[in-house]
Amino acid sequence: xxxxxxxPGSFDPLTRGHLDIIQRASRLFDHVIVAVANNSTKxxxxxxxxxxEIVEEAIRPFPNVDVDTISGLLVDYLKAKxxxxxxxxxxxxxDMDYEFQLASxxxxxSKDVETVFLMPDDQYTYLASSMVREVARLGAGTEQFxxxxxxxxxxxxxxxxxxx
Ligand code: ADP
Numbered sequence: 001x002x003x004x005x006x007x008p009g010s011f012d013p014l015t016r017g018h019l020d021i022i023q024r025a026s027r028l029f030d031h032v033i034v035a036v037a038n039n040s041t042k043x044x045x046x047x048x049x050x051x052x053e054i055v056e057e058a059i060r061p062f063p064n065v066d067v068d069t070i071s072g073l074l075v076d077y078l079k080a081k082x083x084x085x086x087x088x089x090x091x092x093x094x095d096m097d098y099e100f101q102l103a104s105x106x107x108x109x110s111k112d113v114e115t116v117f118l119m120p121d122d123q124y125t126y127l128a129s130s131m132v133r134e135v136a137r138l139g140a141g142t143e144q145f146x147x148x149x150x151x152x153x154x155x156x157x158x159x160x161x162x163x164x
Pocket of ligand 1: 011021089124125
């Protein structure tokens with residue numbers, strides 16, 4: 001079965017930075033599962049099924065990458081998948097506080113889980129889904145930040161909102 005790594009996140013929406021991390025993880029591990037969080041506490045632009053569809057489209061070039069949704073505890077999901085590796089992306093130092101907190105918390109919940117941090121290409125250091133959502137909301141194109149499929153979805157989403 002090999003080494004399975006889980007890459008969890010909101011992915012609202014998936015950006016080129018997330019894809020960069022997915023690609024790196026796919027080279028390091030036998031099987032990568034992108035786990036789209038059904039996070040009810042966060043206000044979302046895309047529904048879970050829309051985010052799933054977006055990830056599905058983006059991971060087509062990677063035969064060892066799959067997508068799934070996750071709603072419960074991350075460590076329980078890892079156990080169910082017989083996985084021990086958690087992938088997270090580290091952009092700048094500003095990510096560290098939150099990411100270390102999360103990794104430490106997950107380690108306390110399960111000693112078996114190892115968080116592996118991957119650094120994206122420099123061009124993605126200041127790229128965040130929240131920024132992309134804001135740019136799209138203000139009517140600008142997002143092609144440089146996301147795949148053409150996502151840019152189209154964002155355009156449709158905010159055009160629809162404007163007419164509502
Ligand atoms: P969450 O809400 O769980 O933080 P995100 O979708 O915002 O979900 O991010 C998932 C993971 O991907 C996090 O570890 C985050 O730091 C990382 N990430 C987000 N954007 C980028 C990027 N541009 N480059 C590398 N990693 C990123």
